[in-house]
Amino acid sequence: MEVGIIGLPNAGKSTVFNAITRAGAEVAGYPFTTIESNMGIAAVPDERLYKIAEVVGCKKTIPATVKFIDIAGLVRGASRGEGLGNQFLGYIRNVDAIVHVVRCFSDENIPHVYGAVDPKEDIETINLELALADIATVDRLIDKAQGRAKSGDKDTKSTLATLAKVKSALQEGTPMRLLGLSGDERAALAGASLLTDKPVIYVANVSEDFSEADRACFSKVAAIAEAEGADAVEISAKVESEIAELPSEEAEEFIRDLGLEEPGLNKVIRAAFHLLNLITFFTTESGECRAWQIKKGTRAPQAAGKIHTDMERGFIKAEVINWANLLEEGSFHAAREHGHVRLEGKDYIVQDGDVILFRFSGGRS
Ligand SMILES: Nc1nc2c(ncn2[C@@H]2O[C@H](COP(=O)(O)OP(=O)(O)OP(=O)(O)O)[C@@H](O)[C@H]2O)c(=O)[nH]1
Ligand SMILES: [Mg+2]
Structure with a gap:
């Protein structure tokens, strides 16, 4: 990213x-x-990383x-x-x-x-160049789709309609990100990464x-x-x-x-x-408190995979507590005793601010 x-x-x-x-x-x-x-x-x-480190007693912090x-x-x-x-x-x-x-x-x-x-002028200058570059990209896609239409491909009609819509929006100065295109419409762009x-x-x-x-x-x-x-x-x-x-x-x-x-x-x-649509989760193992960035919507095994691929492969469970609750409890141990650490499985979607201890075959994180 x-x-x-x-x-x-x-x-x-x-x-x-x-x-x-x-x-x-x-x-x-x-x-x-x-x-x-x-x-x-x-x-x-x-700030959360440093607060966690203070409570848990980490010697090292890694943002x-x-x-x-x-x-x-x-x-x-x-x-x-x-x-x-x-x-x-x-x-x-x-x-x-x-x-x-x-x-x-x-x-x-x-x-x-x-x-x-x-x-205002300076921003418009830049945004215009981005839009013009995108129009050139869309024109190339239109040419290709027209070529396919000529050789009898009937599915290109909706693709051409979407491309025309994107092009006219760009010509009016509307960046692609504001068009709210559906997944199907996006498919018409064939993975082209438009600047706007x-x-x-x-x-x-x-x-x-x-x-x-x-x-x-x-x-x-x-x-x-x-x-x-x-x-x-x-x-x-x-x-x-x-x-x-x-x-x-x-x-x-x-x-x-x-x-x-x-x-x-x-x-x-x-x-x-x-x-970048990223969120943060924390780990506190081996005297090292660390913040990890993951895409919103990432599940626990894939989050574990950020740390080590073995941990994703051998994922068993995740012990999870929100950082603020961990601060109140003072330690993972106390939080566990009070039943405030949740045990989550492979479908758990990691939340921003989670402090996680992964259990995986071969060990714990
Ligand atoms: N007075 C003042 N000068 C600044 C400021 N920010 C940058 N400069 C100066 O402006 C000049 C250009 O800064 P750069 O950071 O090289 O600008 P740039 O956008 O990277 O420029 P290019 O690489 O040429 O596209 C340098 O002499 C900077 O010291 C600021 O906030 N105030
Ligand atoms: Mg520069």
């Missing part, structure tokens, strides 16, 4: 990426600094993670190959969700590719001083996001990247001084995590 960071050149994508992943990608005040995409892993901030890809900037005409067009679009095709970074900060030393900061089908969050990159202009800019970004049913987050990538470089105590003090409870990036990482 991967999240792609997209936006205009100089929007601050690599700055956001570095702050999130500490991967040290190149950042500079000229467009197309990023050419090859950068990949990095972010730990998902989750869940999300993979981020920092992609080259996109400009008008990218869908026709302008800028780093095709390369950029190829990278986006492979991601599962999108963080769209929108420049709100003003800094005369850092050129804006179109002269001035204009969040991917879930998105908008990140407004504001100035260090959160000025009046920044607030106005963020409101515009938030309004566009809301109209699409998407989330919008406001951060100063520059401040966040400075925080990320501080030792943790100093970072905490800095954050408090700014009147914040946590780095703004935590919100971005968590939002990305939800965008």
